[in-house]
Amino acid sequence: MISYLRKCLFVLGDKKKYLVPLTFSFLFVSLMEVFGIGLIGPFLSLATQPEIVKTNSFLSILYARSGLPSESQFIACIGIFIILIFIFKSIISWNAQTYVFIFSFQLKGELANKLMNAYLNAPYTFHLSRNSATLIQSITNYTYTFGHAILIPLLNSIANVIVILSLTLLLCATNLMAIVAILALLLPCWLLFAYSKNKLSYWGQEVHEANESMIRIINHGLGGIKETKVIGCSSYFENQLKTQTDKYEKASGSFFGFKLLPRIIVETFLVIFLVGFISLFLLLDQDVQQLTAILSIFAVASIRLIPAISNLMGAISTLRNSDYVLKKLYLDLKELEASEENLKEVYGKHSDKFEAVSKSTGLVLADLPESIEPLEIKDSIEIEDIFYHYPNISESAIAGISFDIKKGESIALIGKSGAGKTTLVDIILGLLIPQDGDIKVDRHSIYENLANWRQSIGYIPQSIFLIDDTLARNIAFGVSDDRIDEHRLQQAIDAAQLRELVDELPEGLQTEVGERGVRLSGGQRQRVGIARALYHEREVLVLDEATAALDNETESLISEAINALSGTKTMIIIAHRLTTVKDCDRIYTLEKGKIVKCGTYEEVVLGEESHSD
Numbered sequence: 001m002i003s004y005l006r007k008c009l010f011v012l013g014d015k016k017k018y019l020v021p022l023t024f025s026f027l028f029v030s031l032m033e034v035f036g037i038g039l040i041g042p043f044l045s046l047a048t049q050p051e052i053v054k055t056n057s058f059l060s061i062l063y064a065r066s067g068l069p070s071e072s073q074f075i076a077c078i079g080i081f082i083i084l085i086f087i088f089k090s091i092i093s094w095n096a097q098t099y100v101f102i103f104s105f106q107l108k109g110e111l112a113n114k115l116m117n118a119y120l121n122a123p124y125t126f127h128l129s130r131n132s133a134t135l136i137q138s139i140t141n142y143t144y145t146f147g148h149a150i151l152i153p154l155l156n157s158i159a160n161v162i163v164i165l166s167l168t169l170l171l172c173a174t175n176l177m178a179i180v181a182i183l184a185l186l187l188p189c190w191l192l193f194a195y196s197k198n199k200l201s202y203w204g205q206e207v208h209e210a211n212e213s214m215i216r217i218i219n220h221g222l223g224g225i226k227e228t229k230v231i232g233c234s235s236y237f238e239n240q241l242k243t244q245t246d247k248y249e250k251a252s253g254s255f256f257g258f259k260l261l262p263r264i265i266v267e268t269f270l271v272i273f274l275v276g277f278i279s280l281f282l283l284l285d286q287d288v289q290q291l292t293a294i295l296s297i298f299a300v301a302s303i304r305l306i307p308a309i310s311n312l313m314g315a316i317s318t319l320r321n322s323d324y325v326l327k328k329l330y331l332d333l334k335e336l337e338a339s340e341e342n343l344k345e346v347y348g349k350h351s352d353k354f355e356a357v358s359k360s361t362g363l364v365l366a367d368l369p370e371s372i373e374p375l376e377i378k379d380s381i382e383i384e385d386i387f388y389h390y391p392n393i394s395e396s397a398i399a400g401i402s403f404d405i406k407k408g409e410s411i412a413l414i415g416k417s418g419a420g421k422t423t424l425v426d427i428i429l430g431l432l433i434p435q436d437g438d439i440k441v442d443r444h445s446i447y448e449n450l451a452n453w454r455q456s457i458g459y460i461p462q463s464i465f466l467i468d469d470t471l472a473r474n475i476a477f478g479v480s481d482d483r484i485d486e487h488r489l490q491q492a493i494d495a496a497q498l499r500e501l502v503d504e505l506p507e508g509l510q511t512e513v514g515e516r517g518v519r520l521s522g523g524q525r526q527r528v529g530i531a532r533a534l535y536h537e538r539e540v541l542v543l544d545e546a547t548a549a550l551d552n553e554t555e556s557l558i559s560e561a562i563n564a565l566s567g568t569k570t571m572i573i574i575a576h577r578l579t580t581v582k583d584c585d586r587i588y589t590l591e592k593g594k595i596v597k598c599g600t601y602e603e604v605v606l607g608e609e610s611h612s613d
């Protein structure tokens with residue numbers, strides 16, 4: 001329980017300060033309920049035996065001071081007072097519970113934003129080890145579960161424990177027999193919980209794992225709808241989904257069935273006790289006055305105690321069932337925090353740089369400023385003895401690479417598949433942080449200003465990611481409509497050879513491209529990617545096989561456009577088609593994470609071809 005609470009507080013973060021007022025309001029409401037119920041018994045006694053007004057010293061003083069003409073009027077006034085207390089309690093209780101629900105929804109929203117911020121700013125390596133279905137599940141589902149199936153049941157449990165304890169004390173003060181009755185009511189529930197403790201967590205885990213798998217399977221089946229249809233494997237995904245929905249049904253059915261048990265058990269035992277006591281009294285020919293006292297205990301118990309016990313049991317079941325979600329949220333947030341620590345370790349030797357790195361990568365979950373100035377390159381970019389290995393892999397993907405790029409130069413990276421070209425580019429893009437070495441701009445480490453460095457770099461990957469939105473929004477990716485620069489947009493369209501397409505489309509730039517750009521051809525998608533990089537006017541352009549998907553004519557047009565940029569932009573090009581890099585100033589051949597050859601196109605490519613002849 002302590003560890004459960006610790007995790008809860010960690011996930012709550014800053015919001016934990018609201019727990020104290022929330023707990024107090026729950027406590028207040030609970031105590032008001034106990035007080036209200038505590039007044040009903042004496043009021044009933046008073047109504048049936050009005051002479052108590054005179055025999056009870058407190059009531060007799062009150063009656064005398066009230067100036068009321070008759071005892072029955074005095075008792076009626078007490079009744080009105082009790083009604084007012086109940087109305088007051090109900091209003092407070094409704095307000096407190098509404099506040100908790102609002103708080104819980106706010107918490108869901110804030111947690112979802114916090115997770116989105118954390119995932120977006122998490123190191124790239126975090127995403128290399130995560131499936132997007134897990135992250136979607138965390139942001140949309142787990143945040144709701146945290147508010148509604150962890151926080152509210154937790155507060156409810158605290159309130160119900162207080163109600164149960166207070167009522168138990170109240171009843172015990174009236175009659176010791178009550179202790180036996182209450183223990184007898186609690187015992188079977190307690191045994192049931194002790195027996196099903198692990199089952200509850202297991203069902204919760206099954207439900208959430210099945211949910212996560214369902215998102216993944218739907219993504220796979222519908223995401224690759226073309227392949228699914230052509231190969232004819234829709235039944236494969238249907239069967240996979242069926243397995244998960246079965247798992248989901250079974251686990252949720254078991255859990256909801258179990259949740260009903262405490263109330264049923266408690267009610268059954270209450271009836272057994274009630275009927276048992278009455279029968280026993282009749283059989284033993286006991287005093288009827290005593291029987292009335294015991295019956296009133298059961299009456300109170302059934303009004304407030306039984307619901308409190310079954311609510312408590314239900315809340316504990318929900319808390320146990322949500323164990324898996326709490327663990328997941330806690331571990332994700334912890335891991336993101338640990339990434340910050342790892343960076344600290346990597347940059348331990350430049351600890352002064354760390355603050356800047358963590359700030360600019362957003363690992364501290366701090367909000368980045370709205371606009372970040374790009375890093376100006378005056379002279380050159382220096383890649384200095386870079387070493388990089390992927391997490392949990394001992395072999396280096398990049399093993400000591402150094403070279404300089406002068407401002408305005410174009411360089412090409414070539415080499416066999418798996419040589420380390422993409423890894424090197426990811427390091428240059430600032431996505432992967434090398435374990436050793438540095439990248440400098442004009443002799444200053446980019447890690448001092450990583451966010452500014454990222455603003456200087458444009459990236460055109462092999463396959464462009466398009467959002468399900470308009471052409472304009474896909475080109476000015478990540479820029480709100482009111483900030484889109486029309487002139488730059490038109491220039492980028494011309495330079496990326498998209499003008500013909502835009503003119504042909506009835507809705508022009510407002511044409512919806514469909515999910516992942518399904519309404520565009522592969523070549524058109526690629527040109528949108530190029531236009532995007534050009535729109536953002538970055539000083540350095542990284543092209544990863546950017547023209548590979550284009551036909552010869554478009555490729556040569558785009559290559560022309562790209563070549564026209566040489567001298568004004570610094571370019572790093574990964575290419576398999578060697579003809580695309582013939583105009584580069586230098587070509588580096590990579591092998592097993594090292595540079596094995598460097599020179600002009602004639603020296604590296606033609607030299608190699610003539611050598612092999």
Ligand SMILES: Nc1ncnc2c1ncn2[C@@H]1O[C@H](COP(=O)(O)OP(=O)(O)OP(=O)(O)O)[C@@H](O)[C@H]1O
Pocket residue numbers: 128390393397415416417418419420421422423424
């Ligand atoms: N996420 C990853 N986790 C572990 N190892 C990886 C990961 N990505 C790449 N690698 C490994 O790092 C090495 C370099 O891969 P990289 O993708 O940089 O090669 P590449 O030259 O770009 O290949 P290609 O031309 O096929 O894209 C390879 O051995 C690869 O298996």
